[in-house]
Amino acid sequence: MAPKIVPARGMRDVLPADKARREHALRVIREVYRSFGFDEVETPALEELSRLESGQGGENEKMLFKVLRRGLDPDEALKPAEAADLGLRFDLTVPLSRYVATNAAALRTPAKLLQIGPVWRAERPQKGRYRQFVQCDIDIVGEPGAIAEVELVTATHTALQRLGLAGTTLRINDREVLGGLLTGCGFAADDHGSVLITVDKADKIGLDGVMAELRAKGFADELVSALESALGRLLTITDLSSPGALADALPGAVPAAAVARLGEIGAALAVSAPELPVVFDVSLVRGMGYYTGPIFEMALEGSGSSIAGGGRYDNMVGRFSGRDLPACGFSIGFERIADHLRVEADRSRTVALVHSPDVPAGELVRRQREMAAEGYRVALVRQAKRMQPLLDKLVEEGYGGVLRARLDEDGAVSFGEIAPLAAGGA
CATH class of the missing domain: 3.30.930.10 (Bira Bifunctional Protein; Domain 2)
Structure with a gap:
């Protein structure tokens, strides 16, 4: 071993x-x-x-x-x-x-x-x-x-x-x-x-x-x-x-x-x-x-x-x-x-930006940069078959919101609204 x-x-x-x-x-x-x-x-x-x-x-x-x-x-x-x-x-x-x-x-x-x-x-x-x-x-x-x-x-x-x-x-x-x-x-x-x-x-x-x-x-x-x-x-x-x-x-x-x-x-x-x-x-x-x-x-x-x-x-x-x-x-x-601290992180401005694999990197990072300028902390998260374990880990790290990015049929990138992120379900 x-x-x-x-x-x-x-x-x-x-x-x-x-x-x-x-x-x-x-x-x-x-x-x-x-x-x-x-x-x-x-x-x-x-x-x-x-x-x-x-x-x-x-x-x-x-x-x-x-x-x-x-x-x-x-x-x-x-x-x-x-x-x-x-x-x-x-x-x-x-x-x-x-x-x-x-x-x-x-x-x-x-x-x-x-x-x-x-x-x-x-x-x-x-x-x-x-x-x-x-x-x-x-x-x-x-x-x-x-x-x-x-x-x-x-x-x-x-x-x-x-x-x-x-x-x-x-x-x-x-x-x-x-x-x-x-x-x-x-x-x-x-x-x-x-x-x-x-x-x-x-x-x-x-x-x-x-x-x-x-x-x-x-x-x-x-x-x-x-x-x-x-x-x-x-x-x-x-x-x-x-x-x-x-x-x-x-x-x-x-x-x-x-x-x-x-x-x-x-x-x-x-x-x-x-x-x-x-x-x-x-x-x-x-x-x-x-x-x-x-x-x-x-x-x-x-x-x-x-x-x-x-x-x-x-x-x-x-x-x-x-x-x-x-x-x-x-x-x-x-x-x-x-070990005695019980400080809760401020989750209101922390977002997981979940994206499908075909969304262009430039568009993702552009949006990430825009949100960062607005005071958000943004983690880019690739869409997978089993997302919940990863999202649960992000909750542990203090993330409180999720934003989904998709590539539309016409090739344009669309971003949804920020939704609450919680352990066990987004």
Whole structure:
């Protein structure tokens, strides 16, 4: 038996009906983000490895697709690290930071930028998780105040609402809160990254699992116990409307400004997006090492995972330009929302032009061109003995009308009226 022909592992093909649905969703997202004043930009799929392996990408840096240098001698023995100089981007934030550093003179401040495109991670494929996937990012660079976080969250919530995705909840935390919490529990600053990687798994392995993994990593029992007690206490605090209660529950090592900032964001979102529940979650970490302040994730009821996430990364641009700029971004994981979309295509201007084999090609394409100029989408469909399966497929692809072309006895081409097209009968 011939082998099954499938895409590369972790990749997928997109059929016409799904592609149309996805493109409609992307148009809605673009329209909403542009209505909030974001300008769309584009960055290359490839970046220099030194930029992608800066230590800021967390676990994603271990999942890089690397590209071999050109002109390598096939007989020369090279270590893998010496053979590659470029990599496929694993997110859109690192390339955007480089983009801002490169094009700073051409951008106004603050810059409000939109970027949509594929990213690649060499991870283990599973349901809803691919090695190539689309992200939709908005970023504000040059604004240090909480208005950046509020605008990013409100714009993204509006886009998801416009797509019909109701029931979203925003979880929010702050990297400075997490850093102060770990310091207050006695963990050394050099160990914070390792501890946070484990804490980030709390929603999957639970608090007991987090503590077991930290002990397995060799952390002293008194430190782990202190963290367990603090997290157990803080996980019961979810309301940001009284930041004083949160401040009282946190160790003194947590900067008061970070707690106040969370309260400011929560209060502002209660005005700009009052229908969006905002929940403080001390276990929210987000794996990227470049986050410096507030971090947030948006979850959709029933999805089982976050569908958007982001945060503040004030030091990232400076790694490329030598001059730090405040920056904050929010990213929609498009593949995670695609399966939840129930967008009906507009079928009113989509027509299958069915023709007998003897109708001249020039006449058919002339009519197709005329209708296209009138705003129709027209598919030429050759008449066959069994038309219904083909027409059913066109319905799946979003076509809503059928127009029949025939060659009359005198040799003239006649076109009927557009009739409704529906599955099971035209």
